[in-house]
Amino acid sequence: MNVHDSERLAGQLEEAGYVAAAEGESADVVVLNTCAVRENADNKLYGNLGHLRARKNDKPDMQIAVGGCLAQKDRGDIVKRAPWVDVVFGTHNIGSLPTLLERARHNAEAEVEILEALETFPSTLPARRDSAYSGWVSISVGCNNTCTFCIVPSLRGKERDRRPGEVLAEVEALVAEGVLEVTLLGQNVNSYGVEFGDRHAFGKLLRSCGSVEGLERVRFTSPHPAAFTDDVIDAMAETPNVCHQLHMPLQSGSDRILKAMRRSYRSERFLSILDKVRAAMPDAAITTDIIVGFPGETEEDFEQTLEVVRQARFSSAFTFQYSKRPGTPAAELEGQLPKEVVQERYDRLVALQDEISWEENRKQVGKRVELLVATGEGRKDAETQRMSGRARDGRLVHFTPTGAAVDTAVRPGDIVETTVTYAAPHHLVADGDLLSHRRTRAGDNAEAGQRPKTDGVSLGLPSFGKPAEPVAATSTGCGL
């Protein structure tokens, strides 16, 4: 969500006439888009601001803006702790950034503007997309749940849904520019429609994406097990361009802990959803999120998590050690666990999941996979002479881009087919000749350094062109 917000920030700045600083060039404006979900977000933000202070001393006209979840949380405290910051804006008013920069420059003082409710749906703002072949499309923002460990509802507010027509218009606009894959984004995609009174809106939306010509892959994140209904499984199974990939957050396998987390499903229901998904789509890759060491978690609770993990056979899992988020109910709970207990459980969980991921990945060896070739997914690609891409089920595959099937050269954004030759716990390798290679418009655009720029909704027509330079000094939030 934050990465996509950063695309909106970049789009707005471009629209306001800003030009991105080239690599190595000193920027006049630096925007930090922060996340409050990650541990140590505060330390990272203030560490980064400390580094920028020296830059600003050398270049007093430089402007520094801080936005996103941490800004929404810390508000005016940011300029108290770092008085060299020029602009602070929150999650509800990312559209104000150019005006606030202007005002701060004009008044020569810091501008702090935090709103309590959404001012404009971020999708109404222009966006400079990061990728020529894959695009994020928000279907909702905010969340009506109250998970006790989560800071999101207090920083992103209640759920607001976009109308299906607007979502589809944005999907179509991206596809018209060559984008092959969209990921529908929402804090809880299954409750999509709550605002306009249609409980089955998400399944219908998936089916509608199925009729967008040229759209090859549809993904979504994240569903919530409590609200996950059979019509969504049917829509996934029956809509050919919806990928058989599901990220289903478990958080804990202990019903007692799920209750304390205020997650309204229980482990049995969770596993029954997975059974239904696999019955409908035997090739589905299911991933999850798990928190270890929630306050009051006993060894027995943790064993229950391990047991659910054994039964669920996730293809991979994002595992987290619980740490307090000030402002959340769980931060006040008794029974906070010592770090060494959490670490020891965490290590056992990671070891078990790695073993399962590896076993599941080994089942892929010898299979033919279709890959959307990606940029920046393989750290060792240069030294191994491989390229990387995502299979339809989301698995990362490093492949050798050679063979008679190759049409000129394989580029990010192209589609290739190959056979998996080796499995590691977190990736696959395909070292044989390619079985097929399809050059795409996304590949042409990626090769030319062009990325889509979508106008805000009701979208109008997107423009497509080479951005003046790589995206400005806009930092994505996830590192913060």
Ligand code: SF4
């Ligand atoms: S469903 Fe729970 S964890 Fe997810 S955003 Fe909402 S409150 Fe947070």
